[in-house]
Amino acid sequence: MNRKKQQAVAAVCQEYLDKLHADNKGILAALIASADGFNLAAIRSAIEEERLAAMTSSMHALGAEIVNAANLKKCHDVVIEAAEGKVLMLNIPNSEDGLIMTVVANDAMVFGHLLWACRQAATQISEKLTSVK
Template identity: 30%
Template sequence: MDRNEMTRHARLAAEALMADVSGARAVLVATPDGFDLAHAGALPLDASRLAAMVSSMAALGDAASREAAIGQPHCMVVDSSAGRLVMRSVQWRGEPMVVVLLADTSALLGMVLNALNGVERSMGIA
């Protein structure tokens, strides 16, 4: 794995999501073990801290999915009073990554999910 190339693709994906999703406030691309690869957007955030939290959320989603026998989780949504945090597990050349999109309440959840589903295609790895 070329970490520089992975980071470059992560940055391009973050920037593309920001441009493509109406209501997007920030995008974070992280490793499953909680390290920030890239982020974009105007929303001030501690990317390293959020990456660590998202890693824990992904582990909880995985455990809950396994317990409920519903298969491998792909996406999680936190729907809050002032916006949404939507995270999606993706692969880049066999390397797992987590893409997180923070959006305001004007963002349509279906559009956010569709954009996140297209991240692997946009990175040339689907």
């Protein structure tokens, strides 16, 4: 991906992350990372973005390998439920470099709603990226 296209992709990702955050106050952090762990876009949070992007890459790759070992075809999402919140890592469908969206939410957010909102954002990003040249 050339630099100009990378900037255009990052702008699309940022737009939808900001919207996701604005619509869901329980979201504490969110970013979109490349498959090899580079941060493309993020909402401001207390979490170090570059580190979270690298961890996103590792976690999703491990998820994909487990899915592969279990013959479940393709890893879509990785879910972490914690004592005071949850973390979702979602594949952005059909993205050229296998983009992954990570969202950290507090425990006030209902998991089903979080999953629905994140999947909707991922789908919208995917659709918008088809027109980015």
